[in-house]
Amino acid sequence: MNNLFLSLRPWQWIKNLLIFVPYLLTNKSFDYIMVELFFAFLLFSLFVSSTYLLNDIKDREIDMLHPKKSDRPIASGALTVRKAKLSAFLIMTLVTIISFFVNQNLIIFIFIYGCITYIYSNYTKYIYLLDTLSISSMFLIRIFIGGEIAKINITPYLALFIFFTSCILSISKKLSIINNADSLNENEF
Numbered sequence: 001m002n003n004l005f006l007s008l009r010p011w012q013w014i015k016n017l018l019i020f021v022p023y024l025l026t027n028k029s030f031d032y033i034m035v036e037l038f039f040a041f042l043l044f045s046l047f048v049s050s051t052y053l054l055n056d057i058k059d060r061e062i063d064m065l066h067p068k069k070s071d072r073p074i075a076s077g078a079l080t081v082r083k084a085k086l087s088a089f090l091i092m093t094l095v096t097i098i099s100f101f102v103n104q105n106l107i108i109f110i111f112i113y114g115c116i117t118y119i120y121s122n123y124t125k126y127i128y129l130l131d132t133l134s135i136s137s138m139f140l141i142r143i144f145i146g147g148e149i150a151k152i153n154i155t156p157y158l159a160l161f162i163f164f165t166s167c168i169l170s171i172s173k174k175l176s177i178i179n180n181a182d183s184l185n186e187n188e189f
Contacts, residue, residue, distance in 0.1 A: 003073035004087055007056060008049035016045045018142035018162065023150040025158070033150050039102045040149045043095050044142070047110050050091035051117045053084045058121055109145045113138060132170040139166035 019041045023033060056063065056074040063075035073079035092114075099106040116137050124130035143162050147154040 003079040004083070007053055007073045007079055007084060008046075009052050010045070010049065012048070012052070013041075013045040015139070016041055016048065016142055018139065019044065019146040019149070021143060021162075022146040022152045022154060022158070026150070026152060028150075036102060037146065037149050040099075040106055040145055043099050043102060043106065044110065044113075044145060046091050047095045047113070048117075050088040050095070051114065051121075053088040053091075055117070055121045057081050057084055057088075103149055105148050106145065109141055109148065113141045116141070132167050132174075135170045136163045136166040139163070 020037055023037055053074070056072060059069075060075055060081065063069035063072055066075075069075055074081065074084050095110065096107060099110060116134055120131065120134040120138070124134045140159060140163050143154055143159065146152075
């Protein structure tokens with residue numbers, strides 16, 4: 001169970017707090033919408049976690065060769081591929097069913113997120129710029145979920161701010177990885 005929990009990466013759920021941003025930017029006081037936003041946050045976070053399982057299954061052989069990623073439960077064999085697939089399927093199914101009762105439009109955003117994640121994991125992950133655009137689109141979906149749940153129109157300014165901020169963060173992370181790899185290579189000689 002602990003290996004499944006680690007593979008779901010709940011510490012990554014912090015990104016999903018963007019769902020609350022549209023509501024928090026309004027002058028509305030705390031009301032039932034916050035409860036609905038909380039459930040949307042929880043459901044979306046579980047869905048995103050299930051996509052991590054599928055991504056780790058796909059990247060298993062590559063991750064086995066990586067100094068840090070080889071310790072991930074799926075790469076190390078501590079969590080079987082079969083159990084990871086079954087868990088991902090169950091989580092996705094439950095999220096879809098429960099989302100229907102929270103907000104039917106949430107299912108649409110989850111589906112779009114799932115499609116972008118699939119394209120990212122299978123095609124754009126290793127293509128410079130397309131990877132960043134995919135990641136930024138996934139961040140943008142979080143804002144639109146929050147707007148949909150809270151019945152708030154997302155302004156182009158907020159959407160562009162989130163999109164370009166996530167682009168900058170994504171590129172910065174990649175540059176940091178490249179710089180660290182260069183530093184390690186220089187220390188070998």
